[in-house]
Amino acid sequence: MLKSIDRPTLIASSFIVIILLAGTVYTVITQGNATFIEPAYLLQQLKIAAFLGIVAAGMMMVILLGHIDLSVAWTIAASAMLATAVGGAWAIPVGLGVGLAVGLVNGIGVAFLRVPAMIFTLGVNAVLRGLMVMLTGGFAPQADATKFMIWLATGRPLGIANSVLVWAVISAALVFMLTRTPFGRYIYAVGNREAATYLSGINTRLVLIGSFVICSMCAALAGLLIAGYSSKAFQAMGDAYLLPAIAAVVVGGTNILGGQGRYSGTIVGTILIVLLQSVLSVAQMPEAGRQVIYGLVIIVMLLVYGRGSVVRA
Numbered sequence: 001m002l003k004s005i006d007r008p009t010l011i012a013s014s015f016i017v018i019i020l021l022a023g024t025v026y027t028v029i030t031q032g033n034a035t036f037i038e039p040a041y042l043l044q045q046l047k048i049a050a051f052l053g054i055v056a057a058g059m060m061m062v063i064l065l066g067h068i069d070l071s072v073a074w075t076i077a078a079s080a081m082l083a084t085a086v087g088g089a090w091a092i093p094v095g096l097g098v099g100l101a102v103g104l105v106n107g108i109g110v111a112f113l114r115v116p117a118m119i120f121t122l123g124v125n126a127v128l129r130g131l132m133v134m135l136t137g138g139f140a141p142q143a144d145a146t147k148f149m150i151w152l153a154t155g156r157p158l159g160i161a162n163s164v165l166v167w168a169v170i171s172a173a174l175v176f177m178l179t180r181t182p183f184g185r186y187i188y189a190v191g192n193r194e195a196a197t198y199l200s201g202i203n204t205r206l207v208l209i210g211s212f213v214i215c216s217m218c219a220a221l222a223g224l225l226i227a228g229y230s231s232k233a234f235q236a237m238g239d240a241y242l243l244p245a246i247a248a249v250v251v252g253g254t255n256i257l258g259g260q261g262r263y264s265g266t267i268v269g270t271i272l273i274v275l276l277q278s279v280l281s282v283a284q285m286p287e288a289g290r291q292v293i294y295g296l297v298i299i300v301m302l303l304v305y306g307r308g309s310v311v312r313a
Contacts, residue, residue: 008253009265012272019275023282036278043161049274050167051222051229053267055241056248057167057174058218060266061211063249064191066258067110067117069212072219072245074128075102076238079220080227081132084143091146092224099220100213102128107209132235141234145227153228163225170218175263187211191258243294248273251297 023036035041055072062069075098083095102124109120155162178184186207189197198204222241227233252269254261273294280290 058215076223080223080233103213103216107212111208149228
């Protein structure tokens with residue numbers, strides 16, 4: 001079991017080293033400096049990785065079930081847009097409330113209505129997009145992020161960006177949940193054999209709802225941090241995080257069919273994707289090309305890790 005789970009993590013870690021070396025060689029040749037191995041650059045990339053890492057953390061909870069959540073893009077945008085519109089002390093609660101509501105709707109739709117998660121969450125994503133367009137009249141939101149949102153995303157009281165510390169806290173909580181609580185074990189069990197888990201007396205519907213709520217709450221939190229980092233919310237701000245989040249989870253070794261994966265792999269996968277984005281940006285790769293690469297990464301990893309037997313973790 002350890003070999004089957006750790007192998008993709010080791011492979012992803014190796015690719016991180018390769019990306020750093022390739023980027024360093026490229027910048028030395030083209031710019032005359034070794035930007036990719038400078039501490040300031042690495043800390044900046046870690047700060048950027050925190051946003052994607054939080055989204056990927058929630059996405060992993062759903063993928064472990066053998067499902068997928070395609071509503072995270074506009075959950076990110078809707079939470080940020082409503083939080084900045086409300087402002088003041090209610091900004092954070094309202095933003096997280098959006099995530100809670102979306103997660104409950106997704107979970108109920110999948111658990112009770114038995115609609116395929118991909119179809120249902122795609123519909124919820126479209127509803128959120130329509131609501132936000134109605135709210136703004138099709139224009140960019142005029143409200144700015146609150147001071148607390150900006151501090152939460154960019155502050156450095158301990159010398160490390162707050163967004164990274166938030167990611168660390170979320171990561172620690174999810175690792176504890178997955179490894180030390182019955183709910184974490186139930187997630188793996190449902191991902192392996194939902195019917196057998198149900199027959200063993202576990203309320204699989206609550207497991208599904210809980211996992212979708214975690215996913216949407218993480219997306220909403222990421223939306224608040226991104227809005228703080230950008231000092232404002234904007235339409236489609238979450239679109240750039242959907243495919244990379246899925247890719248980070250799959251690259252990290254989580255079986256997209258469910259039931260197998262370690263959170264450490266998702267962290268490594270997130271860092272790999274962020275560094276890959278940076279290299280493609282330096283190489284001036286157009287956005288369409290980046291999306292093609294993310295899609296190919298998901299397909300290749302599905303073929304490599306998704307065809308074997310599913311193992312309980």
